[in-house]
Amino acid sequence: MTLYILLFVIILAALIGTPLFAVILAVAMIGFCHSGVDLSVITIEIYRIADTPLLMALPLFTLAGYIMGESKTSQRLVRLTRVFLGWMPGGLAIVALVTCALFTAFTGASGVTIVALGALLYPALKQSQYNEKFSLGLVTTSGSLGLLFPPSLPLILYGIIAQQMNTGQNVTISNLFLAGLLPGILMVVLLSCWSLWASRNNPEPKTPFSGKEALAAMREAAWEIPLPLFVLIGVYGGFLTISEVAAVTAIYIIVVEVFVYKEIKLSRLPSVMRESMVVCGGILLIIGVSLAFTNYLIDAEVPMRLFKLIQELVTSKIAFLILLNIFLLILGAILDIFSALIIMVPLILPVAISYGIDPVHLGIIFLANMQIGYFTPPVGMNLFIASYRFNKPITELYKASIPFMIVLLIALLIITYWPGLSMVFL
Amino acid sequence: MNNKLDNSYFKQVQTFLYRVENGILVVLLLSMLAMAVLQILMRNLFESGIIWGDILVRILVLWVGLAGAMVASRRGNHISIDILSRYLPERAGNTVKSAVEFFTAAVCSVAAFYTLRFVKIEFDEGGMAFAQVPIWVCEAIIPIAFIVIALRYFMLSIITFSKIIKSSS
Numbered sequence: 207m208t209l210y211i212l213l214f215v216i217i218l219a220a221l222i223g224t225p226l227f228a229v230i231l232a233v234a235m236i237g238f239c240h241s242g243v244d245l246s247v248i249t250i251e252i253y254r255i256a257d258t259p260l261l262m263a264l265p266l267f268t269l270a271g272y273i274m275g276e277s278k279t280s281q282r283l284v285r286l287t288r289v290f291l292g293w294m295p296g297g298l299a300i301v302a303l304v305t306c307a308l309f310t311a312f313t314g315a316s317g318v319t320i321v322a323l324g325a326l327l328y329p330a331l332k333q334s335q336y337n338e339k340f341s342l343g344l345v346t347t348s349g350s351l352g353l354l355f356p357p358s359l360p361l362i363l364y365g366i367i368a369q370q371m372n373t374g375q376n377v378t379i380s381n382l383f384l385a386g387l388l389p390g391i392l393m394v395v396l397l398s399c400w401s402l403w404a405s406r407n408n409p410e411p412k413t414p415f416s417g418k419e420a421l422a423a424m425r426e427a428a429w430e431i432p433l434p435l436f437v438l439i440g441v442y443g444g445f446l447t448i449s450e451v452a453a454v455t456a457i458y459i460i461v462v463e464v465f466v467y468k469e470i471k472l473s474r475l476p477s478v479m480r481e482s483m484v485v486c487g488g489i490l491l492i493i494g495v496s497l498a499f500t501n502y503l504i505d506a507e508v509p510m511r512l513f514k515l516i517q518e519l520v521t522s523k524i525a526f527l528i529l530l531n532i533f534l535l536i537l538g539a540i541l542d543i544f545s546a547l548i549i550m551v552p553l554i555l556p557v558a559i560s561y562g563i564d565p566v567h568l569g570i571i572f573l574a575n576m577q578i579g580y581f582t583p584p585v586g587m588n589l590f591i592a593s594y595r596f597n598k599p600i601t602e603l604y605k606a607s608i609p610f611m612i613v614l615l616i617a618l619l620i621i622t623y624w625p626g627l628s629m630v631f632l
Numbered sequence: 633m634n635n636k637l638d639n640s641y642f643k644q645v646q647t648f649l650y651r652v653e654n655g656i657l658v659v660l661l662l663s664m665l666a667m668a669v670l671q672i673l674m675r676n677l678f679e680s681g682i683i684w685g686d687i688l689v690r691i692l693v694l695w696v697g698l699a700g701a702m703v704a705s706r707r708g709n710h711i712s713i714d715i716l717s718r719y720l721p722e723r724a725g726n727t728v729k730s731a732v733e734f735f736t737a738a739v740c741s742v743a744a745f746y747t748l749r750f751v752k753i754e755f756d757e758g759g760m761a762f763a764q765v766p767i768w769v770c771e772a773i774i775p776i777a778f779i780v781i782a783l784r785y786f787m788l789s790i791i792t793f794s795k796i797i798k799s800s801s
Contacts, residue, residue, distance in 0.1 A: 219735055222728050223717045225710035227701075228736040231743055246750035248743055252774050256694045259686065262668065265661065265696055446672070453668035476658045480703065483657055487700020488711050491777075494697070545711055585715060 212236055226545050227488075231495040237502040251498035255490060259449055260366050260379070265486045266452035267359050270459045271313035272482035277469040280322040282427040283309060284330075289420045292413040298334050299401035302327045302344055303351060303394050308434070310352030314359045315543060315580060317591040320349040324595055335408050343606035344401065346592040347614070350580035351393060353543075353573050354386035357437050357455075360543050360576070361386055362448060364569040367551045370500075377565045379448045380441050384631040385566045389574060389621045393614060400613045429462045489544045500552040509556040516557060523561045527622050530554070531575060538579015539586050546576060563625075570628045574618050581607045650706070657699045664692035684762035691761070691770045698777035705784040708733060723799060730792040737785035744778035751775055 213233070220229040231248075238245055255261060274280075287301045294300060305327070310319045324345040331341035353360055361382050368377040424431065437455065440446040446454065463470050470478065503509065520526045537546050551572070558568045581588040583604040593600040621627060667689050674681045682688075704710055717725050754768040761767045 219732065220713055221716060222732060223712045223714045224732045225708070225712045225736055227710060228739045232739045235739070235742065245742070245746040246753070249747040249750040249771060249774050252747075253694065253771055255697065256687075256690045256770070259690060262664070262689060262693050265693060265700075266665065266668070269661070269665075449668070450672050453665060453672060456665055457669050476654065479658050479661055480654050483661060483696060483700035484704045484709065485700075487697050487702070488704045488709070490693075490697030491701040492711065494694075540713055540715060542711055 209240060227491045227495050230499045234499040234502050248498050251501060252494035254497050255494050262449040263362050263452040266456040267357060268486040269482045270456045272478055273459050273463050275313055275318040275322050276478050277463040279430060280326060284326050286423045286427050289423045293415045296402040296405050297412060298331055299344060300398045303348055303397050306348035307352030307394055311355035311358050315350040315353055320591045320595055328596060336405055339606045340404055343610050346588050346603055346607045347581055347610040349588045350577045353577045354390035356383040360573055363547050368555060368565050371555055373559055375565050381566050381632055382569055385570050385628040388627050389570050393617045396613050396617050429466055492545055492548055496548045509553055513557045513560050526561045531622060534575035535579055538576040539582035543576045567625045567628045571622050574621050578614050660692055660696045660699055664689055664696055687762045695773050698773045702777050702780045705781045708788050726792050726796045730789050733785050733789035733792060737782045737789060740778045740782035744775055744782055747778055748775040
């Protein structure tokens with residue numbers, strides 16, 4: 207009884223804004239006390255961060271993303287994409303979708319995309335006669351597009367957690383990257399189709415393709431164009447591990463932005479490093495305390511009990527997937543993506559496997575839901591960032607992003623109920 | 633007058649400590665990056681490498697992460713679910729905030745006590761992690777981080793609490 211009262215108090219504490227690491231730590235401590243384990247064990251659990259080689263990718267990719275966010279990479283990316291896609295009908299909208307997806311893959315959906323790219327794209331869209339509501343919705347929803355493309359950090363984190371679980375099935379990061387490609391492309395394509403339809407009456411002045419401008423844009427971005435290729439070849443070619451790719455990416459980006467483009471002053475570099483590590487430290491601390499929490503959960507056979515409970519209520523795989531989608535959409539709206547992964551994957555993965563869902567497919571479903579959660583009213587994070595950035599009331603953003611949300615929900619349904627789309631390359 | 637002087641002295645000490653902490657964080661991150669890149673170069677170009685290099689890099693990940701978490705608690709910038717506080721009036725919001733910060737500080741204090749005790753045991757046993765570096769040194773960041781985070785959240789809690797008193801007087 208006391209145990210339940212304590213747990214209730216802690217859940218309440220979480221809802222009124224207690225830092226998640228403290229909430230998880232408190233639950234783990236109560237659990238350990240309850241089963242008579244000395245609390246010193248927390249040290250061993252947190253120290254396990256140092257036993258997971260893959261985790262190195264987290265600080266290094268975060269650093270690379272922050273440095274790209276600070277420099278003018280976004281401008282070069284827009285110019286480059288505009289040359290090659292701007293001549294199409296609805297060109298600028300498609301340019302916006304593609305650049306946001308690429309930029310988010312590298313920087314993570316931390317709001318950097320809206321801040322760095324939205325500031326460029328929103329005025330450009332309005333200037334090209336797109337209506338205001340459409341433009342707002344587009345930049346708000348695109349802020350989390352691209353989570354499924356390599357080297358997206360949430361995808362890597364999902365792989366790390368799934369590997370820790372020892373489910374008996376092999377979940378490698380490169381498999382996850384392959385699985386994310388088609389679902390990610392599906393989202394971009396569906397959104398592009400919707401944009402074409404929505405702006406069909408728009409007299410956008412098209413920019414004809416110019417070889418000269420193409421060459422100039424490519425020359426300007428010459429140092430950054432090789433980066434996605436390098437990541438893909440490094441990972442799929444088997445030359446480097448993910449953490450090694452992260453290390454090389456980070457050092458390359460520092461050299462390029464600080465010494466070649468000279469857009470970040472050397473004296474500014476330490477503070478960019480500090481800012482990125484504050485974000486990454488918050489995530490790593492949650493991972494550390496969750497290692498203790500998860501261990502307790504498995505000792506107490508919580509996933510097993512959860513599975514039995516759910517199995518009594520839900521018999522078919524389809525019904526389970528529907529419930530999973532609804533649950534994850536709500537979760538994605540109230541929790542940031544990293545905490546959601548760290549807390550929920552250890553609980554959901556064993557249950558999902560029992561229903562015959564492939565762990566790789568589950569990862570893609572999980573992230574696709576989270577991506578939509580980012581702009582789900584009333585509390586999706588992108589809505590607040592966009593509201594702040596573009597100085598618009600948040601209710602206006604709710605209305606603006608709803609059509610885009612419906613399109614992405616259709617994509618989500620396809621991704622969830624057609625596993626082949628994710629598993630085709632595996 | 634005296635109070636003001638104390639305050640500015642306190643600010644100076646704080647700024648100094650922040651600078652030291654920032655410096656340590658950046659040095660840790662740069663060493664991790666340099667060590668990781670060095671290992672890749674040595675492995676691919678000379679087919680060799682420092683035996684304990686990989687272990688050191690992984691321990692540096694732990695150190696960088698926890699140092700980053702310490703810096704994040706300066707202003708209480710840790711990830712949280714923030715649904716209710718947005719809708720509360722200022723005074724009630726501050727009351728909740730102060731309680732939440734106190735709770736966080738208390739949880740971290742308990743963790744600091746037990747992790748410190750564990751590191752003390754490791755110190756007495758004297759095991760080695762790699763090369764000539766004892767395990768307890770590598771683990772030391774864990775209690776340090778919890779102590780610092782606990783102290784910062786106690787301070788945040790007091791500051792928020794004093795805002796409530798000020799607004800009511």
